[in-house]
Amino acid sequence: MTLEEQKILDDLTSPACFLDMTLSLVYANESAQMELPQLCVNGELARRINSNNVMKSAMVRRQSTNLLLDDVPLTYRLLSATPLGGGYLVTFSSSCQQDYPERLCEIAREPLSEILASLPLLSQHLQAGDGDTQLRRVNRACYQNLRSISLLSHFAQLGRGGFQEVPVDFGALLADLCQAFNSLANPDVPQLIFQVPKHPIIVACEPELLAVMIENLISNSLRYTRDGNTVTLSLIQLSGRVLLRVKDTGAGIRPEVLPHIFESYFSAGVYADDVPPGLGLGLTFVHLLATLMGGSVTVESEYGEGTCVAVALPLADCEEETEPPLNNFLADFMANRYSSLFVQLCAFCRLPEI
Template sequence: MPHKQAWNGVEDQYRLLARSIQDLAIFLLDPQGMVTSWNPGAEQFFGYREEEALGMPFSGLFTAEDIEQGVPEQELQTAQGKGRVSGNRWLIRKDGTCLWVKGTTTSLRDEEGHLRGFAKICHDLTERKRLEEALRNADRRKDEFLAMLAHELRDPLAPIRNSVQVLRQPGTAEADVQRSLDLIDRQVRHLNRLVDDLLDVSRISRGQLRLQKRPVELPTVVAQAVETCRPLIDAQHHQLHVDIHPVLQVRADPTRLTQVLVNLLTNAARYTPEGGHLRLALEQSGPEVVVRVKDDGIGIRPEMLPHIFDLYNQAAPEWHHSQGGLGIGLTLVKRLVELHGGRVEAFSDGPGRGAEFVVQLPHLQEIPMGETRPEPGEPLPS
């Protein structure tokens, strides 16, 4: 009897200590693994109130796969034999969501060595696990991007090298000389665009890109973007329909806004099979100007839509670098649009169903085209 009273006193002290700790889940189990105490930290971690948890088998916190493999029983057996067992694993909350915990299970014995139960302590590492996985994914995407970058930079070099060899040959026909020069010019411009995109992403990431904003008529920007993309669109035998609202204005950097539309049109042309249909439309929606670029191309898988604008991400194997580009054009679109105070979204009904990109910008009203307003922080004109 004295031993039992002593044990009960120790157990009561343990419960009092556990109740004072809220950043750890601490609970006791009987020798069969049933919960006999449940501290506020455990309630916060797992979502069960104390009255719900008491008498519950602690195996109910494990994943179905772990239960099927007998992990809860193995944990208690190991703790009973070795005194304690520790490890990291996924456990299940009351609402069915998972949390990644570092857990330690310790066997509890009285002075005579009889097993009286177990103490379980859990530390929630879910956020750390999420950050670690995010870092690993970022590293993986960066490695894939660097491999893609090497491929994209190397590909134009072979035709340039071949053209140089042609030009070095004495007596080369004038037509061959012109073809070689045209090819070199195209490849150099392609390399220049790649480098420009990389520099733009770097400048934006470091907050060093400065916009030269002024009142801009959107139809003019659209016309410039279409003219830039026309060779690619024609080469793919696409049909482009442009629906323009004639009086829409925004306050923007016209060069950068043209870059946004060029990237969206280029993206649509590249990822639409030959002979496809593209549409660019301008409209006003309340205080905003809406630009829509739609295609009937390869589409985007639903699970990839939230990541379509991520840096180093090309959204799907179908969007492979064999189509050209580094997969950073959409990243530039999003960041440039946000620098203009707008937002951009992507929509698709799935693979083979095409895609639509929607840009929304603040509508500029009642400002004459010759007038400019200073950006925040800029000095007023004297």
């Protein structure tokens, strides 16, 4: 553990630890020693990580990952592990025993905000090369954690059945998102092929929720990928409905997994190289949002050949003379460093510079 890495932990007001590659505890900051003494002794932290197959596998692959601690007195603390130098930076959210998961999402952002705010300062004190590479990894890992928190927050919102029915041009939103992603995608990520009608396709929902729905469908197509994969999104207007189809030629879904894909926190455990596992809420969120809007979701997949997800949504009841509000989605996706595109698709696009 370097002095720079120790300084990162000491500067955090939230509990934080540093583990070596064997998951042995190397250092715990003052907050961790005071608030979580039971995790700072006798290899307890390593035991918890090793008991969770998804988390252990992600850390072996040097990927960012999360674990929800739900036992007393650690009730509803989110443990986040981020590769750093020759080990792992492990941070903990504040304790949350009420208003779960809304309160958990709020307090889980605290350590991430501190880390993200410190990165530009750290970049001034680290040498170019390896130092820059480490900072970029930490930055990407923070985005991955933000993705989990954001998705959990949106899922909680839908669990309460609440969203505003705002008229949104679904076709314009889809085209803007795909265009922005193609401009920002990593070089090894397939470009999205998209087809939308020229006339407005109006549905009633919050634009951000619709964007998160589309982004999760894209993420799944890219997450379960293979060489030569193509991802095609098309929007077709039917009688009183619009059909969004997201088709890929990726790895496909195993037959025994297919019946479980809409279950909360379910993950099939097959990912593209260097892509961390998700939270297991992506398709659950898509299904729940479509259902609340009065629509439906169907999935067809052939293992080893590809998958097609079809989302049918009702068109909004708008009078002919009523014009939908104009929204510059494309500018927000590309200019806002914490837009849903960067957060939800952080594993596949070039993140803003630190």
